[in-house]
Structures are given as structure tokens and as C-alpha cells.
Amino acid sequence: MNPSEFDFSKASVIVKTLRDYESVVAQILKESFQGIEVLAKPLNFSGLVLVKADVPVEEITREIKMRVPEAERVLPIKYYAPAEMDLIVDAVKNMAEEIRNARSFAVNTVRRGTHKYSSLDVNVRVGAAIKDLSGCPVNLDFPDKVIFVEIIGPHAYIGVVDGSEFQKKMRPPKFEIREYFKKVSLVQMPYLGSLKASYEMGVRIGREAQTFEVGELVIAPIGIIKADEIGVFLKGVFKGIESRFQVQVKSYAHKPHRTEVYVQNLYELIRERSREPIIVFEPEGEPVSSVSVKLAELAINNRRINLLVGSREGIPIGIFRFANLVVDLCPGVTIATDLAAASALIALAFAIHQKLSSDF
Structure with missing residues (x-):
């Protein structure tokens, strides 16, 4: 008209x-x-x-x-x-x-x-x-x-x-979960192979970690690895973190937390943090629905919680004995490496929110 x-x-x-x-x-x-x-x-x-x-x-x-x-x-x-x-x-x-x-x-x-x-x-x-x-x-x-x-x-x-x-995004009966992610140490085995694939996977994992603003991302290899492969993987991780962080700076009302990145041998980390909660995400574990309450309590009641996510080979089963929980995120489905960290963090968020809601 x-x-x-x-x-x-x-x-x-x-x-x-x-x-x-x-x-x-x-x-x-x-x-x-x-x-x-x-x-x-x-x-x-x-x-x-x-x-x-x-x-x-x-x-x-x-x-x-x-x-x-x-x-x-x-x-x-x-x-x-x-x-x-x-x-x-x-x-x-x-x-x-x-x-x-x-x-x-x-x-x-x-x-x-x-x-x-x-x-x-x-x-x-x-x-x-x-x-x-x-x-x-x-x-x-x-x-x-x-x-x-x-x-x-x-x-x-x-x-x-x-x-x-x-309606606002945050309203009753919703609870703010973001602060709990600062307690998370996301322990990720590196994805190594072709340089292109390693870099791209690093970017995706970095973006996932920064999306949730986890306290730290620990890249945890086992044994001797090729320097060029871990190098491009880490380059991708930093690229992914930075790209997502810049989006958050522009769009968030709060000041976003930039995820810190560390590298440590997986077995050394397990020994060092044996007194802290360790959660392994692998298909051999219990379904998340049956352990969500304990998962939430570990996150809420501790200063730091370690979430272990595998790569091509998965988390070694010997580490299972040292874990507080071994969790299967989706029984019957093998979750791709570039989705595993986000899936684990969403499961944690669900568990925490369910716990907070039941206690409200």
C-alpha cells in the first residue's frame, strides 16, 4: 500500500x-x-x-x-x-x-x-x-x-x-547457571591427525569451551605426540576461543570470562587432582538421568570440578577407577569429538538447574 x-x-x-x-x-x-x-x-x-x-x-x-x-x-x-x-x-x-x-x-x-x-x-x-x-x-x-x-x-x-x-530470558523459575561453569575444568584429549583436521577440531572445541565460559580448558595428551599436530590443534583452540569471546564482548551485558588454556599429561592431572571431583564422559558409564543429582552436588559443593572428555581413543578405562562418576550422555549413540564437550556441559547445566529447582 x-x-x-x-x-x-x-x-x-x-x-x-x-x-x-x-x-x-x-x-x-x-x-x-x-x-x-x-x-x-x-x-x-x-x-x-x-x-x-x-x-x-x-x-x-x-x-x-x-x-x-x-x-x-x-x-x-x-x-x-x-x-x-x-x-x-x-x-x-x-x-x-x-x-x-x-x-x-x-x-x-x-x-x-x-x-x-x-x-x-x-x-x-x-x-x-x-x-x-x-x-x-x-x-x-x-x-x-x-x-x-x-x-x-x-x-x-x-x-x-x-x-x-x-518475557525475559532469565525469569522465575529459571536459575542462572553461568557462574557454575567457572568451576569447571574441561579436560579434553587433543584431536590429532592431519594438520587441517586437527586445526578445525581445535577451533570447534575452543568455541565450545568459550561459549560456556568454563574456568579452564586443559588439553591433556598421553605419551609422546607430534609437535606439529598438537601445535596446530592448540592454534585452533585459541582461534575458537577468541572468535567466540569477541562475540560475547559485543553482545553480553556482563563482562565475559575468557577461558584459560593449559596443557598437562592426562595421567599426571589425575594424580595431581585425585582429591577433586573427576567426572568421565564415556559410553561405559551410567546414563546421565540416573546420576544427575550426584553430578549437580559435586559441581555445587566443590571449588573445582574436572570434566574429562575423550577424543578418537576415548578416556583410558584405567582412569575410570579414579573418577567420582562415569557418565554416558546418550546411551546407544557415539558422540562426535566436536560435540562431546558441549554435550557434557549441557548435561551438567541440566543437572545443576534441576537440583536448584528442587531445592527452591
């Missing part, structure tokens, strides 16, 4: 989409619902489709949610206002009665275009007005209701939805 023909003040619903999927979603909406008007990428802002419908807003919102999986989020518009701070606050005041009986609320503002205020400014002004008029407490983490303010150039759209529409 030509933007000049669309009445922005009469929009009923904002549909959020994947980037570059706006036109597809707009076409699906036109084909699925009779008598509606749609505008993809309003004012050239990506990830948006505006919908104007003659039916009740709640009805078209519900139908889009039920019938269009391509719609990432569907926001029913209650009020329209020009994108000026005082006019937005005045419009929001009309919603005070809807919030009065809520357990808590938060304000979520997304601003597109150039304005004399920031999204945070809108959140503060709108939040203060609603709190004063309704008496409802603010909860920025897990609100019962969310008042949204979607600003598209000179236009502001306002509405209220359940807090579940803006």
Missing part, C-alpha cells in the same frame, strides 16, 4: 516481523483477513507492519496471533498520539484504570526516528504518570502488565499487554 494513502492515526495493530520479512507478512495478512489495510515498513522502518481493521482490536489481534506464525509480536493499539512527550503522557493517562487492578506494571518504549527525548525519558514520564493515577507498583523485571509505546517517526502508538508478551 502507498504510505500516502494510509491513515497512521487509524492503525489498529502493530505487527513485528523478522527483518526483511515485512512484505511477506503484509501479503499474508491481506490474504488471511478481509477488509483490512496493511502497510509494510512504515516510513521505511524495518521489522514492522501496521494494520488497520474495522473489527474490534482485540479480535484482530487474537486472530493474527492464532493464524500467522510469521508475526513475531502482535500489539493491539489503544491510543494514538503525535510523537510529542506531553501528548504521549496525556494519552497514556487514559489507561490508568486498566492498570489499577494489576499486580505491577512496566513501560516499554521503542523509538524510531529523531526526537528531542530518549526512550528512557518516555519510560520515566509515562511510568510516573500511571503510578500516580493508578497506585500500581512498578516492576521492571517481571511485570504483570506492560504499557508499550511504539514511536514511528511523528506517530506514537500506545497499548497495554500482559507481561508475558515481553
Whole structure:
């Protein structure tokens, strides 16, 4: 639809989409619902489709949610206002009665275009007005209701939805597991062979270790090995760690932990750490489901936990006698070397989370 023909003040619903999927979603909406008007990428802002419908807003919102999986989020518009701070606050005041009986609320503002205020400014002004008029407490983490303010150039759209529409990645009954990985010493036998294969496997293992931000990665060979093979393997490990670490630096709110790398003979390590928890991941062990409680307790109650992961040959069976647990991650399936470390760490995360949940 030509933007000049669309009445922005009469929009009923904002549909959020994947980037570059706006036109597809707009076409699906036109084909699925009779008598509606749609505008993809309003004012050239990506990830948006505006919908104007003659039916009740709640009805078209519900139908889009039920019938269009391509719609990432569907926001029913209650009020329209020009994108000026005082006019937005005045419009929001009309919603005070809807919030009065809520357990808590938060304000979520997304601003597109150039304005004399920031999204945070809108959140503060709108939040203060609603709190004063309704008496409802603010909860920025897990609100019962969310008042949204979607600003598209000179236009502001306002509405209220359940807090579940803006779920956070970390919320009850979830528990933060990341800190427990700092206790992990991931003991990995090196993958040696052709130089190309050794390097590529090193990159993958390094990325896995850094993905979970484990405390340390110990490359643990046995006996004499070729220097060029272990050299390129270690080069790959550092490359994998660095590439993942840079992604974490850019995208994480917290400061990521860079995994330390050490090299030590496997048998020497076992002797040195005989008083620490040692967990071997090999198919000869018990299924993880039957030992998850003990696995979690070892991780939670100790300063360091050693997770041993094999390579082509696997962990030598003589070491099994010195392990607190020997765990089979997936009975009947041999896990590839480049997936073994991640599989072991995910199993540990599951065990810890299950334990924390049962104790909560």
C-alpha cells in the first residue's frame, strides 16, 4: 500500500516481523483477513507492519496471533498520539484504570526516528504518570502488565499487554547457571591427525569451551605426540576461543570470562587432582538421568570440578577407577569429538538447574 494513502492515526495493530520479512507478512495478512489495510515498513522502518481493521482490536489481534506464525509480536493499539512527550503522557493517562487492578506494571518504549527525548525519558514520564493515577507498583523485571509505546517517526502508538508478551530470558523459575561453569575444568584429549583436521577440531572445541565460559580448558595428551599436530590443534583452540569471546564482548551485558588454556599429561592431572571431583564422559558409564543429582552436588559443593572428555581413543578405562562418576550422555549413540564437550556441559547445566529447582 502507498504510505500516502494510509491513515497512521487509524492503525489498529502493530505487527513485528523478522527483518526483511515485512512484505511477506503484509501479503499474508491481506490474504488471511478481509477488509483490512496493511502497510509494510512504515516510513521505511524495518521489522514492522501496521494494520488497520474495522473489527474490534482485540479480535484482530487474537486472530493474527492464532493464524500467522510469521508475526513475531502482535500489539493491539489503544491510543494514538503525535510523537510529542506531553501528548504521549496525556494519552497514556487514559489507561490508568486498566492498570489499577494489576499486580505491577512496566513501560516499554521503542523509538524510531529523531526526537528531542530518549526512550528512557518516555519510560520515566509515562511510568510516573500511571503510578500516580493508578497506585500500581512498578516492576521492571517481571511485570504483570506492560504499557508499550511504539514511536514511528511523528506517530506514537500506545497499548497495554500482559507481561508475558515481553518475557525475559532469565525469569522465575529459571536459575542462572553461568557462574557454575567457572568451576569447571574441561579436560579434553587433543584431536590429532592431519594438520587441517586437527586445526578445525581445535577451533570447534575452543568455541565450545568459550561459549560456556568454563574456568579452564586443559588439553591433556598421553605419551609422546607430534609437535606439529598438537601445535596446530592448540592454534585452533585459541582461534575458537577468541572468535567466540569477541562475540560475547559485543553482545553480553556482563563482562565475559575468557577461558584459560593449559596443557598437562592426562595421567599426571589425575594424580595431581585425585582429591577433586573427576567426572568421565564415556559410553561405559551410567546414563546421565540416573546420576544427575550426584553430578549437580559435586559441581555445587566443590571449588573445582574436572570434566574429562575423550577424543578418537576415548578416556583410558584405567582412569575410570579414579573418577567420582562415569557418565554416558546418550546411551546407544557415539558422540562426535566436536560435540562431546558441549554435550557434557549441557548435561551438567541440566543437572545443576534441576537440583536448584528442587531445592527452591
